[in-house]
Amino acid sequence: MIQKLISKIKSTNAPIVVGLDPMMNYIPEHIQQKAFAEYGETLEGAAEAIWQYNKEIVDNVFDLIPAVKPQIAMYEQFGLEGLKAFKKTVDYCKEKDLVVIGDIKRGDIGSTSAAYAVGHIGKVQVGSRTYAPFDEDFVTVNPYLGTDGVKPFVDVCKAEKKGLFILVKTSNPSSGEFQDQLVNGRPLYELVGEQVARWGEECMGDDYSYVGAVVGATYPEQGRVLRRIMPKSFILVPGYGAQGGKGADLVHFFNEDGLGAIVNSSRGIIAAYKQEKYEKYGAENFGEASRAAVEDMIADISQALNNR
Helix, strand or coil: CCHHHHHHHHHHCCCEEEECCHHHHHCCHHHHHHHHHCCCCCCHHHHHHHHHHHHHHHHHCCCCCEECCCCHHHHHHHHHHHHHHHHHHHHHHHHHCCCEEEEEEECHHHHHHHHHHHHCCCCCEECCEEECCCCCCEECCCCCHHHHHHHHHHHHHHCCCCCEEEEEEEECCCHHHCCCCCCCCEEEHHHHHHHHHHHHHHHHHHHHEEEEEEEECCCCCHHHHHHCCCCCCCCECCCCCCCCCHHHHHHHHHCCCCCCCEEECCHHHHHHHHCCCHHHCHHHHHHHHHHHHHHHHHHHHHHHHHCC
């Protein structure tokens, strides 16, 4: 799957991923009202609103981008109906030939971790048949439990030729409480990055590993260091836009070949119509506002990479 991601990045010339992280206050009133008229103000009604919102955004941007990243918590909060909307979103994006990164941040040990891996990027056995339950192309993994928690994901990744993005240096302000702590004189995130590179050696594509890393755009200097530590790992870069990251911050996340990183923006794109810059589109045309925001993000990152 890493080869497909690279191919899509090259064909779109857009090393970006749209985070499909819907909140009810992002969803325009007309979408909500239509869903509630059909299903009532219920969990099913909320899930329908989310699905219709996602679908319109995807319809407006799929030809510009290589990948999407639905954050599962935004769906889980609506229970089983929300998870159905998550699955419908994953399937629809794959119909549009988008690479799907399931932002699930799972990490446990032994059979528990294996079950997470099977459920999201593998196949589960039911009698004589097998099923791919959620069937994302990549998932995000929390490495805090060490190799015991990651190896089951790596094993499924190798078997299915899917991919992982392992949390190394996250974009949130308090990430340094643990990730920046010194261990034998070095920050913990560097040690995690080295381990990610070792895990990645087990499942290489042509030039890059199936095992990548998450490094926040809000920490460009750490990104420079981690790029050297993990030369064969693709880096998923959250924190662009709404969290303060901008194109000029991102150049060190990329390798000299112009590849090696994919930058995420979530509410900066899916809720673009709420921003002053795109308010001319209005809530009725929120999908068009999202498309304009994607085009602006592509231009910003391209300019930064061309000027480095």
